[in-house]
Amino acid sequence: MKHALLAFRTGPVLGRLFTLALLTAAxxxxxxxxxxxxxxxxxxxxxxxxxxAAPCRSFNAAxxxxxxxxxxxxxxxxxxxxxxxxxxxxxxxxxxxxxGISVVGGGSGITTGIVINAGDSDDITLRGLDxxxxxxxxxxxxxxxxxxxxxxxxHIEKSSIGSFPExxxxxxxxxxxxxxxxxxxxxxxxxCLRGIVATGSTVSGNRSSVMVDNTRIERGFxxxxxxxxxxxxxQGFVALSLRNSxxxxxxxxxxxxxxxxxxxxxxxxxxxxxxNLTTGVAYFGTGDTGSSQIRVAGSQISNVTNEAINVNNSxxxxxxxxxxxxxxxxxxxxxxALTNTSTDTVNARMVLEMDNTRVLNASAGVSIDLSSPNNxxxxxxxxxxxxxxxxxxxxxxxxAQVSASLIRSEVNNCAIVVDHGAGVVRLQENHxxxxxxxxxxxxxxxxxxxxxxxxxxxxxxxGFTYITPTxxxxx
Numbered sequence: 365m366k367h368a369l370l371a372f373r374t375g376p377v378l379g380r381l382f383t384l385a386l387l388t389a390a391x392x393x394x395x396x397x398x399x400x401x402x403x404x405x406x407x408x409x410x411x412x413x414x415x416x417a418a419p420c421r422s423f424n425a426a427x428x429x430x431x432x433x434x435x436x437x438x439x440x441x442x443x444x445x446x447x448x449x450x451x452x453x454x455x456x457x458x459x460x461x462x463x464g465i466s467v468v469g470g471g472s473g474i475t476t477g478i479v480i481n482a483g484d485s486d487d488i489t490l491r492g493l494d495x496x497x498x499x500x501x502x503x504x505x506x507x508x509x510x511x512x513x514x515x516x517x518x519h520i521e522k523s524s525i526g527s528f529p530e531x532x533x534x535x536x537x538x539x540x541x542x543x544x545x546x547x548x549x550x551x552x553x554x555x556c557l558r559g560i561v562a563t564g565s566t567v568s569g570n571r572s573s574v575m576v577d578n579t580r581i582e583r584g585f586x587x588x589x590x591x592x593x594x595x596x597x598x599q600g601f602v603a604l605s606l607r608n609s610x611x612x613x614x615x616x617x618x619x620x621x622x623x624x625x626x627x628x629x630x631x632x633x634x635x636x637x638x639x640n641l642t643t644g645v646a647y648f649g650t651g652d653t654g655s656s657q658i659r660v661a662g663s664q665i666s667n668v669t670n671e672a673i674n675v676n677n678s679x680x681x682x683x684x685x686x687x688x689x690x691x692x693x694x695x696x697x698x699x700x701a702l703t704n705t706s707t708d709t710v711n712a713r714m715v716l717e718m719d720n721t722r723v724l725n726a727s728a729g730v731s732i733d734l735s736s737p738n739n740x741x742x743x744x745x746x747x748x749x750x751x752x753x754x755x756x757x758x759x760x761x762x763x764a765q766v767s768a769s770l771i772r773s774e775v776n777n778c779a780i781v782v783d784h785g786a787g788v789v790r791l792q793e794n795h796x797x798x799x800x801x802x803x804x805x806x807x808x809x810x811x812x813x814x815x816x817x818x819x820x821x822x823x824x825x826x827g828f829t830y831i832t833p834t835x836x837x838x839x
Contacts, residue, residue, distance in 0.1 A: 399434045401426040403463070405442035423447035423455065423463065438463040438492065448479045449488055457492020457522075465495045467506040467528075475507040475533075477525070484542060485516040490523060497527035505530050505587070509556070512538035517545040526554040529585040534558030534597075541566040546574045555585045558594045559611070564601030567627045573603040584614035594619050595638075603630040610637045617665070620647040622656045622682070630657040638665045638672075644696070649677035649684050653711075660688045668696035670728075676703045677740075681711040689719045697728030706740040709765065716744040722752075729755030729779070732768070736786070739763025747771045756783040757799075761807070763787070770794055780804050781822075784811055791817050798822070 398413055403426050407419035414420035414429045414436075422445045426436045432451040438444070443464040447455070457463050465477040477495035480488055490510070497506025509525035512518050525535040535556040538544055546562065553559040559581035564572040574596075584593025592615035598604045599621040611617040617638040622629050631645070638644045644665040649656055658675065665672040672693045677684050686702070693699045700723070706712035716732075723731050731751050736742040739762060750773065751757045757778050760766045766787030775781055775796045782789050785807030796802065796819045803811050 397429055397431045397434070399431050400437060401430045401434070402437050402439055403444050404439040407439075423465075427453065432486075446474050446477050446479075448481070450482055452482065452486040452488065454489040455491070455493065456489070459492075462492045462494050462524075465493060466498050467496065467509075468498045468501070469503065469505045469507075470501040473504060475504050476511045477506075477508070478510045479513065480511070480515050480518060481513040482515045484514065487517050487519070488515055489519040489521065491519075491521040493523040493525075495523070495525045497529075499527060507533035508537060509535045509553075510537075512536070512540075512544065512546065514540065514542065515544060517547070519547045520549070520551055521547075522550045524552045524554075526552070526556060527585075528556045529587045530557065531586075531588050531591050534561050535581075537561035537563075538572070539563035539565055540572055541568070542572075543570045544572040546572075548574070548576045548579050550577075551579045553579070553581045554583045556593075557584065557586050557591060558597050559584070559614070560596045561599075562597070562602050562604065563599045564624075564627075567601045567624050571601045571603055571627070571629070573605070574598070575605045575607075576609050577607045579609045581609070581611045582613055592616060592642075595641075597621070598629075598631065600624045601627045601629065603632075605632040605634065606636050607632075607634040608636060610639075611641070612638075613640045615642045616646050617641045617644045618646070620645065620656070620658065622647070622649045622651050622654070622679075622684075624651040624654075625679075626654045627651055628655045631659070633658075633660045633663050635662040637663065639667045641667075642669045643674055644668045644672040645674065646671075647673075647675045647684070649675075649679045649682050651682065652679045653681040655683045656685070658684075658686045660686075660691050662690045664692040664694070666692065666694040666696070670696070671698045671701050672696040673699070674701045674703075675714065676705070677712060677714055678705045679712065680706060680708040682706070683712075684714045685717070686715070687717045688721050690721065692722045692724070694722070694724040696726065698733050699723050699726050699731045701730075701733040701735070702742055702744065703733075703735045704740040704742045704762075705737055707738045709739050709741070709763075713741040714743070716746070718744070718746040718749055720747075721749045723749060723757075724752050724754075726754030726756075730759045730783075731755075731757045731778075733759045734761065734766050734768060736762030736766045739765050741765045742767075742787075744768040745771075746773060748773060750774045750776075752776045752778070754778055756780040758789065759783040759785070760787055760789060761785045775799065782811060788812060793817065796820075796822070800824075 401414035402419035404419040409425035595611035
């Protein structure tokens with residue numbers, strides 16, 4: 365699949381929002397800032413201190429009256445306008461109350477709901493907000509729900525962000541050369557070109573990170589039909605943890621671009637579901653050296669047109685590790701594809717570790733596809749798992765450094781158990797039943813068995829090919 369990547373874009377919107385904030389503050393009878401201010405549908409921005417008895421009408425007016433580290437509290441559900449945050453702050457909607465932010469674009473020139481441009485150590489919390497792009501009209505169009513330009517940490521809780529389908533935009537995003545922590549909890553992101561864009565642009569200090577918990581990222585939309593939708597796009601020096609969450613109906617569920625040299629990156633998918641996608645997880649390693657970790661635990665990736673997990677490395681000296689445990693990969697063209705096109709035959713290593721996982725129904729014919737056309741190291745170790753339905757369970761291609769081990773696993777109802785084209789395949793204590801062909805040798809290399817595999821009810825219409833060459837015990 366060709367991936368046309370678009371930068372997460374910011375523009376003159378920040379200046380317009382600052383102008384709006386300054387005009388709002390200028391129209392307010394200024395008083396000493398307070399630790400806690402309030403906004404309400406019946407409030408007035410001319411309130412001298414935005415207190416409980418005399419709340420303000422807009423977020424920006426209340427922010428101007430709030431101490432760094434203070435709170436803006438929403439008293440009732442209403443629209444309170446876009447805001448700019450330049451200091452440590454909490455914007456809180458109590459349970460049952462939310463603060464609406466409508467981004468209309470057009471003549472207003474405002475294309476972003478919330479701009480955060482605070483200090484390196486500032487903490488911002490946003491709770492109980494609804495940030496929505498308003499479709500229709502003429503440009504400029506709503507672009508970004510929450511644009512994080514700088515902060516120490518941003519916490520987004522119990523909020524809804526949606527309807528930002530324009531090129532270069534998305535629901536939530538940041539691009540930073542510093543260290544930023546983004547936490548998204550109990551929220552919904554929908555109808556955006558990208559749900560989350562997280563870019564660490566420089567390898568320095570500690571990497572930026574995104575932690576998503578109990579959140580739905582759903583129904584990607586694109587105003588330009590040629591642009592692919594992405595649930596989460598992570599690039600550069602960054603780590604992502606997705607826990608107890610759902611990504612559904614995007615072109616790509618998670619796209620992981622390791623494009624900076626020496627960057628050590630990580631993606632964790634824990635107790636989550638990725639479904640109804642073209643590709644579940646797409647990884648591209650192009651930055652030389654460093655390490656990339658992809659870990660899937662207790663999760664399901666299913667109903668995918670192309671690959672459930674597609675891992676590609678072309679970098680020199682980069683180690684790429686994919687670990688899958690206690691999970692289900694089902695109903696995809698290919699379920700796991702590892703392609704190591706690196707020309708580095710010594711240090712560029714790609715490894716799959718799979719335990720206690722169900723791998724089901726590869727509609728395009730391959731469950732586990734290992735390819736190393738330039739003979740870079742590509743290894744797979746699969747234990748205590750089930751492989752069923754579809755074409756070839758394991759396909760190996762490339763050079764002698766491709767290797768796979770299948771241990772204590774169940775294989776059933778497939779066309780070919782092993783379509784062997786390169787390297788070594790090792791088999792130990794597997795139960796293989798009701799397939800059309802057992803092992804087909806389409807290249808060079810060995811299939812080695814410990815002689816304790818059970819292989820039965822396989823007609824082998826193309827000829828009996830079990831174990832090529834002569835079976836030999838594992839050493």
